[in-house]
Amino acid sequence: MPNEPATVPAQRLEWRVATVVDVRAETARARTLVLDVPQWPGHRAGQHVDVRLVAEDGYQAQRSYSIASAPEQRSIELTVERIENAEVSPYLCDTLVVGDGLELRGPIGGYFVWDIALGGPLLLVAGGSGIVPLMCMLRHHARATPSARARVPVRLLYSARTWDDVIYREELQSLNERPEVDVRFTLTRDAPSGWTGYRRRIDGEMLAEVSPPVAEKLRGYVCGPTALVESVATQLVEMGHDPSRVRTERFGPTG
Amino acid sequence: MADKPFIARGFQGRRAASSAGRLPPGQYETRDFPVLSAGPTPRVPLNKWDFTIRDTQGRSVRWSWEEFQALPHDKPTVDIHCVTKWSKFDTTWEGISVDTLLDAAKTAGLAEGAFVVAFCDGGYTTNLPIDDVSAGKAWVAFGYDGAPLPPEHGGPARLLVPHLYFWKSAKWVRGLQLLPKDQPGFWEQLGYHDRGDPWQEQRYQGDP
Amino acid sequence: MQSEEMRLDGNAAGGTLRELFAQDVTAALATCAACGSLGAIGTLLEYGQGMGVILRCPSCDAAMLRIVHTPGWLRVDASGISVMMIPENASVA
Numbered sequence: 001m002p003n004e005p006a007t008v009p010a011q012r013l014e015w016r017v018a019t020v021v022d023v024r025a026e027t028a029r030a031r032t033l034v035l036d037v038p039q040w041p042g043h044r045a046g047q048h049v050d051v052r053l054v055a056e057d058g059y060q061a062q063r064s065y066s067i068a069s070a071p072e073q074r075s076i077e078l079t080v081e082r083i084e085n086a087e088v089s090p091y092l093c094d095t096l097v098v099g100d101g102l103e104l105r106g107p108i109g110g111y112f113v114w115d116i117a118l119g120g121p122l123l124l125v126a127g128g129s130g131i132v133p134l135m136c137m138l139r140h141h142a143r144a145t146p147s148a149r150a151r152v153p154v155r156l157l158y159s160a161r162t163w164d165d166v167i168y169r170e171e172l173q174s175l176n177e178r179p180e181v182d183v184r185f186t187l188t189r190d191a192p193s194g195w196t197g198y199r200r201r202i203d204g205e206m207l208a209e210v211s212p213p214v215a216e217k218l219r220g221y222v223c224g225p226t227a228l229v230e231s232v233a234t235q236l237v238e239m240g241h242d243p244s245r246v247r248t249e250r251f252g253p254t255g
Numbered sequence: 256m257a258d259k260p261f262i263a264r265g266f267q268g269r270r271a272a273s274s275a276g277r278l279p280p281g282q283y284e285t286r287d288f289p290v291l292s293a294g295p296t297p298r299v300p301l302n303k304w305d306f307t308i309r310d311t312q313g314r315s316v317r318w319s320w321e322e323f324q325a326l327p328h329d330k331p332t333v334d335i336h337c338v339t340k341w342s343k344f345d346t347t348w349e350g351i352s353v354d355t356l357l358d359a360a361k362t363a364g365l366a367e368g369a370f371v372v373a374f375c376d377g378g379y380t381t382n383l384p385i386d387d388v389s390a391g392k393a394w395v396a397f398g399y400d401g402a403p404l405p406p407e408h409g410g411p412a413r414l415l416v417p418h419l420y421f422w423k424s425a426k427w428v429r430g431l432q433l434l435p436k437d438q439p440g441f442w443e444q445l446g447y448h449d450r451g452d453p454w455q456e457q458r459y460q461g462d463p
Numbered sequence: 464m465q466s467e468e469m470r471l472d473g474n475a476a477g478g479t480l481r482e483l484f485a486q487d488v489t490a491a492l493a494t495c496a497a498c499g500s501l502g503a504i505g506t507l508l509e510y511g512q513g514m515g516v517i518l519r520c521p522s523c524d525a526a527m528l529r530i531v532h533t534p535g536w537l538r539v540d541a542s543g544i545s546v547m548m549i550p551e552n553a554s555v556a
Contacts, residue, residue: 060260085287108477110491111504227467247505252469291514292511293510295466337513339513442531445540446538447533
């Protein structure tokens, strides 16, 4: 039922072994894993899973990854960006293949979540791989009824280093063609010739241009590197937006 | 009793192949220097910094930064071991031996204690037996790798007790409280070991 | 790199918190025992990477919730939270 608020049943959060059924390159550094998860209870846009890797000798590493696939989609998708010399992302991007098992638990989260029933106007601000949970929200929005979508305009501001680092590029450009969706990019390191989008780190002036008026009581979601998230959230609140309606999820130093 | 864990095919982590013998049990060598913090980085200007040793009788000795720097410096090279399983070999430091500080406290008439609690900017504490911070085993370090100790690694100064797990090497240290009885610090209150010897794998309370 | 750039937030602790609470509590509200600020668990600042979960008040940095896995036990110090408000209906968050 696309327009009802989703609820995730309160059950024990168990570790389960999912199976990788497909992998998809997104950018040079990012890959989407398509997973079949036994007894998956369903999820809300913005939630994540914890992934746990255990080596033969018992050595363990655990990280969280946002769910990229919309709640309405059949399989669970995670998009992972490889961080150089990291513990977990190189394994997920380079070693894991179709047929492998991956231990995870989820869905996790109740604060950094959005359903179409929560309404808008929706302002999504992404830095780097922070786009993943926001893409989930956009995919969920895209699957709502036309009248529900028309009531909830959504704007995405996505900061990336270069155009080649933009994950879901084609899909975002396609979504941008819809009247109620507005996707804007800012490239901080390098832009293709003829670029007409923003060319700098997100600042107050940019946020003022992309935010709806305070009176419209936006629902904001900011995700990415910790420094970006804290700076953007602080500025949105300073502009007068309600802090309880500006939700944040920090991805750590590299985001 | 935990079920047999699922083994991730081909997962190794980011571990350097290294010489056994230098590694305590359960540890892995790293070439990085991971930053682990229990809280935000405190910022204390050096003109406000001091180091104090206190006893339970109300007596104390205190050094300003200049007075501290005037004490004899050591430059130890040591291996360090974090309870999260990484070890780093041949780290180089510059600091004041805790023996120098404890001797000054003794001369000033402070009552000795069998235990100390290190206290720090930001509220972090850790407890240690006094024997583990004396006889050349511990320093208050303000230099790392030939440069001033960076704030994220505990600068201006941190405790350095390399023979114990590195959570005992309290960052942003501002002094030692001498105590007759042991008093669990920040992590020890939550189950980490009161002593923390990596060679005996004393990670948690109750480990022998 | 400062510890502030490394820090996460209560969302990252969501899985560990589910070991403690019967439902997701990242949208629950908690009052800081030190300064009285009220905010969602998801907004608390998370430190302690690897050794345990430390959730700190974004206003005054006091440790509100501390959780450590030790063999056979999950140790919890919640003394930094004076009152917690957990929504009965998760979808209203």
